[in-house]
Amino acid sequence: MFDAMESSSLDRWFGTERLSEAAERFTTPLYVYSAARLRDNVERFRSAFPSAETDLAFSVKACSNLSILRLLAGEGLLFDIVSAGELERLRRAGVTADRIVFAGAGKRADEIRAGLAAGIREFNVESVGEAGRLNAIAGELKTRAAVALRFNPDVDARTHTYISTGRGEDKFGVTTAEIKGLTSNWEAEFANLDLHGLHVHVGSQIREVAVWPEVVAVVEGLIDVLPSALADGLKSVNFGGGFAIDYETSEIAIDLPGVAEVLGEFAARRDVRVMIEPGRALAANAGVLLTRVQYLKERGGRQVAIVDAAMTELIRPALYGAKHRIVPVGGGASGETIPTDIVGPVCESGDFLARGVPFPKLNGGQLLAVLDAGAYGFTMSSNYNTRPRPAEVLIEEGGLRLIRRRESLDDLIGPEEL
Ligand SMILES: Cc1ncc(COP(=O)(O)O)c(C=O)c1O
Structure with missing residues (x-):
């Protein structure tokens, strides 16, 4: 013991x-909390994922104390949020809005307004309804929103059912069929949204590198069915978090360089940047x-x-x-x-x-x-x-x-x- x-x-x-x-x-x-261990975890990710092609974000929901956020901001991280409350935490921690991406399946209108007013880096849009709401509010505020579509890839992360988020039955993200519908007439229907990315997060406590090529394959299949103007305009794909730790040894329990290789090859093949947003493995x-x-x-x-x-x-x-x-x-x-x-x-x-x-x-x-x-x-x-x-x-x-x-x-x- x-x-x-x-x-x-x-x-x-x-x-x-x-x-x-x-x-x-x-x-x-x-x-x-140990500041030294937080920094050591950041270093492990940085040494596995070359920063020239990968943006490293921290998933605020994992640990949202202002001092921890300031420490990680000092290490140059971006941040993934899921509520206006987390946005406010980052504002108070002194993090600039261009380092914040906003996910979450149920963003209220006031939360969308807060994100737009702050000028965040990207909204990860999770439903057809959210795209419409975001477009309308951006129009009202006479601004534009940078958008990544959160895609439900229907891949089983082979983890606990409560923390599995990328199976077809899960509530998160939009399906391939919904993305086809959304993008078929994008410029006319969503005139205030700049689609520049895709987002996938299939779950937490993922131990198998083999899950990642599966996710990449589905993402590539999706890119291939996007209207070519939109596919050509894609700048980044956010692959979410989910990197396991072993609660028996306290060590990161997935081969990070192995995942980095899979994502790096994808980034090179498609000429896009890659983002990852671990929570657990960092904190x-x-x-x-x-x-x-x-x-x-x-x-x-x-x-x-x-x-x-x-x-x-x-x-x-x-x-x-x-x-x-x-x-x-x-x-x-x-x-x-x-x-x-x-x-x-x-x-x-x-x-x-x-x-x-x-x-x-x-x-x-x-x-x-x-x-x-x-x-x-x-x-x-x-x-x-x-x-x-x-x-x-x-x-x-x-x-x-x-x-x-x-x-x-x-x-x-x-x-x-x-
Ligand atoms: C969209 C998104 N990104 C990142 C994470 C962080 O996951 P983890 O703590 O497993 O790295 C979560 C966790 O639920 C999430 O929903």
Whole structure:
């Protein structure tokens, strides 16, 4: 469960003393991120994907704290957003609009207006209705919108069904037939839209390089049926995110140079730029969730540790059956292991962080780190059971920096006191 490798990797990127200090100073539950590991992840992508042909974006939904966005902006990344809220985060982080692409299957009119007013780089249009709405609003605002059509390639990413987004049955994107309809009379019907790209994102946690040639083949088939003026005008294809990490080792679990080769050949063949927009592979292993054991019980031969983090802080185990390694921080738990459930205080039997994992006998007050919680951790947190969301801390060269204060009860209840 927690061998020397895990402890040394935790120590390398976070420093176990720093984690103990963070828990003391800011109390638990607490999200802690490593600036060094975020930068190392960016470097892995940069060295696999030559920037001369590939734009690297970060998918904001994975981890949207302003300080993390500023750090990644400083590394030169573009950003993929799915709401006006994420657009506002980037504005406050000082990111210029020409670095922002806007996806999402249900953009409201006010969100489209916000994107147009900001002058974002590209709208990833996901339906026939959205193309019409975007064209009309751009007309009203006397502006033009740069558009990539998000294409549903009907390719199975061979991943968890909840995070598979490119099968024919999934709600995302437009089908080949819809694209044919949309583009048959583009200039007349969508006079305010400049079609300059395509966008595909087939899902998350993709481990097989072989998925990418399949996606490329479908994209090329689509380009071949576009009216030639539009096909010739294509400048870029955004292949989305989805690069897997291995939650057993915290490492990126897909051969990035292998994917880069497939996409690079496509870019050369079609004379277009390529964009990718990972979320998880850039942020997951750069964050841990610290939690303390509150109470211990014994249930049918299992040790049950009730900790102060719950599905409200990290919903992935409850939602997807995701498995995050959990390790003790700063000693205090060693010796023979017994099957252990690590559960939260929320009133749901589904409220667990780990089930049946081997753990030594724990003590009340033991500090634990839930690994690889940096992506889809805090951003999916909730206030269920009227639990204030935790603070977030960044470990950088200068030490620990609070990057989001813990919510107060007033933050939660105040809006109802009308
Ligand atoms: C359009 C789009 N791009 C990128 C991502 C990021 O995916 P991942 O975190 O798996 O890299 C998502 C995730 O849902 C997405 O919907």
